[in-house]
Amino acid sequence: MSKIDMKAVAGFVLLLAVMSSCSPGPRQVIQVISEPLVVEEIASSSQSWDQQDPIDTLSVDRFDVDIGRFDGGKMWTFDNPPEQWLSEAYEIQTDSSWFAKARLGALRFGSNCSASFVSDRGLILTNHHCARESIADVSGEREDLLKDGFLAREKSEERKIADLYVEQLWEITDVTERVHRAGQVVRGDNERVRARLDKAREIEEAMTQSAKMRDSTLRVEVVELYSGERFAAYTYRRYEDVRLVMAPEKELGYFGGEQDNFTFPRYTLDMAFFRAYDQNGNVAMTPHHYDWSTKGVEAGEPVFVVGNPGSTSRLGSVSQLRFERDYVLKHQIEALQRRESLLRSFRGGDGPGSDEIDNMWFSISNSLKALSGQLKGLRNDTLMAKRSAAEFQMREDLFKSDSLSARYGSVFQDIDELQRSKRAEAGRMKAFTFLGTTIGSRILTRALYGYYYANLQQRGYADKSALDDIRKEALALKDFPLEADQAMMVIRFQELQEALGVNDPTIRSILGGLTIDSLASKIATTSALSDSAGFAELLDTGYLSSDDPTVPVMSALAPLYFTAQRQAESFTNREDLLHAELASLRFALYGTDSPPDASFSLRISDGRVSGYRYNGTHAPAFTTFYGLYDHYYAYRNLSEAWDLPERWQNPPDTFVLSTPLNFVSTNDITGGNSGSPLLNEHLEIVGLIFDGNIESLPNVYIFSDRTARAISVDVRAIVVSLEHIYNAEFLVQEIMHGLDRE
């Protein structure tokens, strides 16, 4: 419950998860060091939405594009594995045991990544960027393992990560019938959905109980596929004792830094090893693991990603995409651009808090890169024409059936209408973009926390631990240089005034007769919220009854903000329902021909290793260690992002620089796939997925493999690094031959 309540204030955490759509985890991006960040100017549009036909403004006609068989993607479920397609496309004959083997080696890693077992002794391979928090957590005093890397030479040196677990998808049971039956007797759409979900939870609990009798590491999750048209009980084996075995230095694991994020050609050793232990603290025996390919893979070979993609926006309506393009992304990018250019002017100092300025700037630039890449996709008329064509086709198919027309006839209209309602509110909502987040004025964010916390207390909110969590979260906000904070406040007040109007009573209350500049200046000079100690004191002594200058501001602003939040939530709820309807319709029309949208549950996606056209030339499918050194020397005077630690600067003669380092393939991946194994047709591991290229950002709206690519670390790079740089021959032995030193 506390999570839902906290959503209002802690919304940014959620927002960020949405924003960095390709692989979760820290994925901040900056663009240029010596040059100002250049982001496309957003043209303001005064078009009236209600007059627009969803297809009439495209330069590419929907009749000129083909609806791709895989526009919706290729994230196949294991419930309904694509045997036929693999045979057709690659002449690979698969059967249930092939898919079982593919499924059982894969892992869900923590709450946002993927991983795999790579030895029979519980050895786990995932990304360095997925392991970052863990590596930092097990760093002792006077240790900086994130910077220096880590290698346990003995099992006794492996370090347990608190709260980290991995999950193996052990069994799949179709429970659609049972769940749907529970809904049959219920009247009303909402009530039916509720009844189904209740039933799903009930099955989940019962099955977990019985699974635990068999094996206490098992637990069951009922997964909703095709927005509730299918329900499957996924039985997971959970390993709760996971220990860090090996991590390279951050300079290798994150080579190229924020700049190279979302790009290829790439030269990053984004890997880490962990080990699963059983409940008795012994090394877990894991007969279900992937064999390591010694040869690696070649361009043109079929490859398979097995992992846990989060979600995409491929199955909604065109009107939703247009709203996304013209309001959501536009407003977010505008707000970020304003803050980016402001922060840029404060960068370059080395005074107290300059790190915080850098961090916020990196985080903004990262988001700008991701969002701009997505916007570019939505501004691509071919993309929109394809989505329009598919929607038109679906409408035609719908009206061929009387029963479907009766049931779903209004779904597109309803969705379009909802977009109109959202548009009507968008102008006001715009003023709150990124309010109460870690982007923007720290003082105002603290004030919002203070207001929220005090209100919960006043209303006698009973959940003590939730309150503590909010307090903890609030106090985790770091101090920010005052001058920059004041400038950030000015931006926010200007945005509010612009959105609400000069004569709006809320604006007048906020300003209290002052100009925007003088209000910001007054707050910056007199508020106790400028430092964390002052903030902590106010939280405890009662923020609302204090005479802090932010109190009248928040008392006017916060109610409006929370109302807007509630409005946004009700839109979301309505949209979810309509989405479910749309998914039902799609399922009724096309069945399981196309896979359901990603749901952070296990999927398999096929593709081929392949370079592509880029930058006026060809990007090769592979990069090599030669390129790592090319970048190290080339960027040395520009940025630390391509620095190498000392032992990498002078590799031994035995280290073969032509060894493939990273490579690209046409598999369909998205956030959550980070750390996924990339397998060849014999289900040997040939790569480790860690990112998508810049061309893949629009894949969140439509799957394309023309130039969009998934990026992997080559297993051969992992082996030569372990052998020649880290002297970890024993790990190589373990992954290659299953030999253990003990």
Place this chain on the structure above:
Amino acid sequence: MVHVSSAHAMQMTDLNSDNTHKVSHLTNFRSDNGRASSLDPQWMENVRLGTLRLPKCAGALVSADGLAVTSASCLRSLESWIRPGDTLFIAKDMSSEIRLSGLTIGQLIDLRKINHVEEASNNGASLIETELIAAPDSSYFWEYVWRIYDDVRLVLIPPTEIANFGNEDGVYPRYAMDFALLRLYDQDSQPLDTESYFAWNDRPPLIREELFVTTVGDQMPSTQVTLSNTFSYNGTTAPPFTTLYGMLDLHSSHGETTDWGLSSQWMSLIQESDLSAVLNFSLLGECPNMGAAVIDIDMEILGITFDDADSEEGPRCVAMSTSGILSILQGILNAQELAEELAQQMHGGQDE
């Protein structure tokens, strides 16, 4: 994504001083990085004298003994080009330098404003050419006096395999050893004895360094102020320069049988050399000419232009690094004497 702002746009400044003729005066010669400098006429004259005109290309003098540098792709595109085809040519000493018949090179030895055609020098000397260029209203003329070198000999040209590595066009990052060395001989068949050369420099450009691309082509002689800067590329930042490591990266990743493939002979020669050697860099704006010298404010040569490239932020001019040329001469081609001839002049530019 967005073109660089006008503050970063390249300015063109001709070597003459006509400010009514789409040309700005020397003293208005400004850099675009905020440094309001005015370059002295002597500097301009020296730059002009070091700059060479080749057919459709430019070149530059780089030693007191008439050694000149241009781009290999320029030479190979000459109509008169016959030998050595696509292969390597390297003269082991002066006597083995081969005369490139049909190739003449011009040096703009004088440039002056006259009011009447009759004032033109027209001295009739052999190997001197004069050109008159009228002002738009014909009220005055510019007289160009060229010294022509018709004894031009080939000293060194790398094989196409490495000079045109990747067979790429209009691309940066780039990894091509696109340069060639020539020597100018005087009428007595002696290597040209000259003081008008650019001292060799063996460093890559600095980030945001003000540089000049100098050319005396068919059009107005000009020196363009430009900037060595980074730019947005492919979702990240383009490298300030590329290295031999990158060349081997592409060889290894694309494969031997592709345009990026190196023969085993070159592969092993390169592998043995200093792979961190700088290969190419790029400058803001279009190249005014190919084979043109990229010089710094001290008149030291840092590169030779050889291709234009497109970028999200507008055109870029791609150059071969002189530091890379030196490394290649020493580490790959075993041309120690040539390397010494160039290195001897290193950092001599300050004296001028």
